[in-house]
Amino acid sequence: MCSRVTCPTCGKPDWAGCGAHVEIVLRDVPRERRCRCREDGTRKPAPGLASWISSWLGGGR
Template sequence: MCSPVKCRQCGKTTWAGCGNHVEAVKRSVPAGQWCGGHQNTQTPSSGGGIFGRLMGR
């Protein structure tokens, strides 16, 4: 079952759960308060993790 949650980036409402009930969650939230998603703003990994160091990346 899906439920409304607060977006960590913009503070608007988005959803969490299985994905089968997103439309039901959206119906309970005013359109102006729904988070439309965000472009991936993270930079690509520099290979600084242990696997990256082991593989020489």
């Protein structure tokens, strides 16, 4: 499940999580007021579940 967060780069509403629930958690934020740092390359997305599982299973060693 995704959750709403504040972008540490631009300070606008953003999301964290799997990415499948973005429209749900940001439904009350107009698109033009949402963080665009992922799209313009200013900030890389946080590691997702696959990255966490890989590191937990020793894939990051």
